[in-house]
Amino acid sequence: MKYPGEPLNILHTIGLKELYPIIRISFTVKGNFDVNRFKQAIMLTEKVVPELFCKYSLTDNSFIPVTDDLEGVLFIGIDPDIDSERWDLFADPQLRIYLNHNRVTIYLSHILTDGAGGKQFLYLLAKAYNEGVVDNCQNHQDIDWLRKLLAEHPVKVDHRVDHPTQPLSLPKLADDDQQSRRTLAINLTPAEGKELIKAAHHEKVTLNDLFMAAFGQAIQRYSDANSISLACPTDMRQFIPKKGQLRIANHTSRYNISVRSKLSAPFEKLVWSIHQAMQENKDNFQCFQSVKSLIDNYDKYSLSELQQTVEDNYHVRNISYTNFGIIDDHQFHFNGCSIEDFYMLGTYRRYPMFQVAVSTYRNRITFAFAMVGTDQEERFGRAIMMTMVDLLRNYTEKFG
Template identity: 25%
Template sequence: MYYRGETLDFVNMLLTETTVPLMRARLVFTSNLDIERLKAAVLASAQIVPEIFAHYQGERNRFEVTTQQVDDLVIETQSPYSPENFDFDFSTGPQLRLFVIHHDQYDVLQAFMSHLLTDSVGFKEYLYLLAKAYNNDDLTTLQNERRLRPIITKLQHQRQRPRTHHQLPGTPVKLPHYQGINLRHIGHIMLTSKQFMQVRRIAKAQDVGISEAILAAYAKALQVLTGHTTITLPYPINFRHFTPTDDGTTRIANLTAMVYLNIQVPVDEPFNTLVQHVHALLATERTQAVFLSRLVNLQKMNHTMPVGVMRKFTRRWLAQQPLTYTNFGVIDQQRLQFHGLTVANCVFSGAFQPTPAMEIAASTFAGTCTLSFNSIGSERDYQLGMKILENIQAQLLVWSQTTSTTATAAVANDAH
């Protein structure tokens, strides 16, 4: 059975040609999963998203399902096995792998999903769907909507005519690359619920998004590290925000496109000013809707041109940036409940990027925000990645504390 690929599936294939296009989620349970129940849930979810069993045919931008062997997707292992070194190949294998790692008293579920099939939000949607199936909820009224065309049509009516001039990304900032044995590394750092609550409070008071603040901190960390005062970073635009659906529809699909922000980061500029600068850049991008004109052209090509020709045209403007950012957002604990089990922790992250490329991912679970990266490189490369995460964390904490102190002082002065 063949399932036609969408425009952004093709774009993600091009953007991830140098690395395996996967996303990773790690769920820690307080007890053991029922494996047979999990396998049944996977089969049930495949009634809604059959592409999880498919291999992707890049030359035709389509998914092909030849078999539905659930044991290919659900793999049981014993601790301390680590699935990061598994040989993922979504062109010959399925778009989903679930590793259940048994510990003495509990299980860890590591889920890996193809970015050719869905984006970060769609990955979460699939795990919510899997939880519903595990709970034996009725899925017969659910359908998965992968089409981009209805969203484009609606956006064209909602947005003003996009400008014809496309602002191209600046010269990409490159991180140093250190020699050594290349290994797979997982790096993460956390903002506690108390710390993140303060960051959220300040962001809300200044009417900026959490992702905008994180991106500003990322740009500042890169400026400090490299000395560059113009940092180009991609920012994800999720079209689901523009076109809500009903409760009977899930969207396990690629519905996120990137805009490229050329962020000016003067050495002595206050971080608060930098956050407002990023906010203004994004507001401009959304208003001028450059991403929409590109999508319209891609959508037309996807239905009229051979993939080989489409690839040639797309490469002319498709920017492959070595430094990227992915926001998985808030993980809904109520929707991630598996029958009889408690999820103690859940963290999402992106692909394993060969250094000096780097992808920072943000996800929030139980009020705690985790910043993470997955890399393939030397130990010194890993330490550099951790230094960047620590710098981002420090920028956000100082911002929240300094701004909070200033606001408190202002209130006190007004009282006198």
């Protein structure tokens, strides 16, 4: 049996040597956590999304079953950062879960689903654990709604938008062969998050504007660029008329912004510039530019031609930003347990490639990165995130 893929699965099949397409979710569980019940819950998710237990076939954009149990899916007492290096999406299941005492680490294939779909997987997993059934759950992956939106909101594709002339970059540090996989996260307290929201409302900007500005300026301090150019992924599910459908799939496009910025200018000026750029993009449905050519040509071009189309309009940037938004604790919880120290990440990036991922769970905003780097490079990544936090705290003190 074979499960056909959709066009947007191809988005993350390029640049595999530089960037392996995965989503990493990590948290601790405290309380009466039942491992056997958890195992059964994982099996139940496969009944709704069979692709989770499949390998991905690049030749015809399909998913082929490789297991009907937890072999190759669940690992206990193994370091995920080390073991996941041997994960092969083209031979192994698209889901990989590690249990280490009370720490749970979940890896999902980014070929199969995006970050928003990753959150929906968490909700499905929690439902399966808490209720023991997933009746009436059906996963939707179709993009008929997107084809309709592209017809209703025609956009002109300009490859230069996704390829800035002055991309952000980080300096290469001393050569060292001790690079390894590592993750790091720092938080704002719930009280700090509340004050930041208050400041954003006061200044009529979004939290996402603030996060992008803080990340952009932190990177620009080490980059030879007079502009801050960033790609901001956005969940296109917001445009689907039928709300509430389970969609563990790739439905993400991205907004591209490039704003002039002097390091000597006030941070709040950069925030407002980014807010205006993002608002203009939203008003013009600019996000559709990044996927239009792929959708239009999916039935006409070969796979290699489609991958080149992706490279033209959705290419991998060395400096990357993503905001997973709020993970709903009403939908993601295990009965009799508490979930703590939660964060979501994109894939491991080999320094000087770098991505900051933002996620919010139970009112706690977390900034995190997954890196292939040395101790020195990890400290540098921490310094970048600490700079972001300092900028946001200062903004709160000024406008909160």
